[in-house]
Amino acid sequence: MKEEFLRLLDQSVWANRRWVEFVYTRPEPEERPRELLAHVVLAERVWFERIAGDPRTENTFLRLGREELLESIEENRRTFSGLVGSRLEDVIQFRRGGGEEYHARVADILHHLITHGYHHRGQIAGQYARAGVPYPNTDHIHYLYTNRL
Numbered sequence: 001m002k003e004e005f006l007r008l009l010d011q012s013v014w015a016n017r018r019w020v021e022f023v024y025t026r027p028e029p030e031e032r033p034r035e036l037l038a039h040v041v042l043a044e045r046v047w048f049e050r051i052a053g054d055p056r057t058e059n060t061f062l063r064l065g066r067e068e069l070l071e072s073i074e075e076n077r078r079t080f081s082g083l084v085g086s087r088l089e090d091v092i093q094f095r096r097g098g099g100e101e102y103h104a105r106v107a108d109i110l111h112h113l114i115t116h117g118y119h120h121r122g123q124i125a126g127q128y129a130r131a132g133v134p135y136p137n138t139d140h141i142h143y144l145y146t147n148r149l
Contacts (some may be wrong), residue, residue: 001088001107002084002085002088005080005088005092005106005107005110006081006084007149008114008140009077009080009114010138011143011144012113012117012118013073013077013140014029014143014147015073015117015138015143016037016041016069016117016121017070017073017075018136018138019033019037019121019136019138020037020069020070020073021123022065022135022136023037023124024066025062028088030127031063032124032127033124033127033128034053034063034064035061036068036120036121036123036124037064037120037124038060038061038062038063038064039060039061039067039120039121040116040117040121041064041069041072041073041076042057042059042060042061042062042064042072043060043077043113043116044071044076044079044080044113044117045057046060046077047109047112047113048079048080048083050092050109051087051090051092051106051109055094055095057124058101061115063074072137077088080110080113083106084110087106088105088107088110089105089106090105090106090107090109091103091104091105091106092104092105092106092109092117121138126136
């Protein structure tokens, strides 16, 4: 399972970086894609803080600059990798934004983060598709093909 998580993480980081580069080099920047990219990395941060027992980040819909996004992607990659290597079966108690108490295994939280990123990158792709703008292909099979894996 560890190897699969790390492979999915590599694809997710690759896809997030491609989207950041695409969105932040557009001649007429759109706000929603920037918000969604920031949401992906900030939501990951929220979960990592919950796992660490130190929840601090409250707002996951801030706007971040290009460099801050890229730095956050790398920081989150390191944290995710560390959790894969040491805490997959740990069960975390946490409080959701609405105040509800929950618990989940770290492995399930990491699955959530991978699919959460796919979901929001898909929303961004949909926005550009509706506008007729060619956008980067960041699906998993394309990642494998592009990187000869």
